[in-house]
Amino acid sequence: ELKLNTEDISAVQVIRRSVDARSKNPIFRARAIVYLNEEPVDIYSPINFKHVKDNKKVLIVGMGPAGMFAALRLIELGIKPIILERGKDVQSRRKDLREIQQFGNVNPDSNYCFGEGGAGTYSDGKLYTRSTKRGDVNRILNILVQHGSQKEILIDAHPHIGSNILPKVVQAIRQTIIDCGGEIHFDSRVTDFILDGKKMKGLIVNETKEFLGDSVILATGHSARDIYYLLDKHKIKLEEKPFAMGVRIEHPQKLIDEIQYHSKERNPNLPASSYNLACQVDDRGVYSFCMCPGGIIIPASTSSEELVLNGMSVSRRDSPFANSGLVVSVDEKDWEK
Structure with a gap:
């Protein structure tokens, strides 16, 4: 307990919020700043950009x-x-x-x-x-x-x-x-x-x-x-870089909600749930990536001779489906094979 006089509290400002769904009953977590007899400091801080037309x-x-x-x-x-x-x-x-x-x-x-x-x-x-x-x-x-x-x-x-x-x-x-x-x-x-x-x-x-x-x-x-x-x-030095590649998987969003929120029906106050999975298979990392709750799968090819997929969600995340990349790490040693 803070043991404060409520009359001294001039503002409560949330600076972080999340949903902890690890237990059977999901918990809303929030971190806040309590201001006593003073005005809150806005966490939004716009930047003043300069005029540079005639510069370097x-x-x-x-x-x-x-x-x-x-x-x-x-x-x-x-x-x-x-x-x-x-x-x-x-x-x-x-x-x-x-x-x-x-x-x-x-x-x-x-x-x-x-x-x-x-x-x-x-x-x-x-x-x-x-x-x-x-x-x-x-x-x-x-x-x-x-x-x-x-x-x-x-x-x-x-x-x-x-x-x-x-x-x-x-x-x-x-x-x-x-x-x-x-x-x-x-x-x-x-x-x-x-x-x-x-x-x-x-x-x-x-x-x-x-x-x-x-x-x-x-x-x-x-x-x-x-x-x-x-x-x-032009003989400019190039260097290999590790990356990840894989496939995109799709599930009913209701299924993911049931698993993550431990309930047949999602509480209307809870967002569409997401997940993050990772493991090692034959000493190689395999993990989920770019998980899209309430999203759709889209074509992301840059030429007509390839098939590339990506996932997306709008701000409401209200699609009946969820999707995620399931990728495997590829590093410099693989180029030698």
Whole structure:
């Protein structure tokens, strides 16, 4: 007990909330700050971005999360970002996504992976990292709220924006970059590097147009294979990186709720439940990944000759199905086999 006079409590501010479903009866957990005779400090803290139109320039290849947040960070540091994105803006992407969904026609430059916002724009928007090099997570969450995301992501243990809200957030980030003097060029596929000895001075776009800058950031994601060929062509060092691959599995959401919440019917106050599984098989890690409660499975191919699947949920997570990736770790030793 705090042994406080309730009249002295001026505010109670929740700073973290989660559901603990490990026991038979799920528990709502919350961490809060109690203010005594003082005004609460808002956990939302927007950032003031600078105007950088005539400043030093850095070229960024790709407008997924890495490219967008690199641009915003450069603006904070007083540097002008110029983003080159092979895909289309977030609205124009919709037509190409319908072509995939209805007819199986894949535009190699505009699909679920390529285009403004990258793969996450139209496939979920979960906010988490397995990396131990986490950086300032709260800063990222605040920037997302500043650009239209729901404030709940600042306190949720497992924050999620949703594919219905993310496009608007991405558009707002684009507008901030432009308003601050940055540039964004869509339908701009990098086809070569401009090198001066060992220094990269610029980029060739769509075979003809030159862009020059003081530095270059490659934020191209995992499916821009042509960039790896370019790096190899110019004898730029490449290094293998461990990754994971596997399949996507789907279940009735009601089944997952029954297992996780130990009840035939989910309490209406509880969210659609999720899970996280991991084990070792023959000294190799096998684990669930990108679990989507109340979600759907979508086609995420970047060419017509491949089949790639992903999962997503809208903010309500109200689909009758749940899905998850089930993946196996692949490391450098496997390349030698």
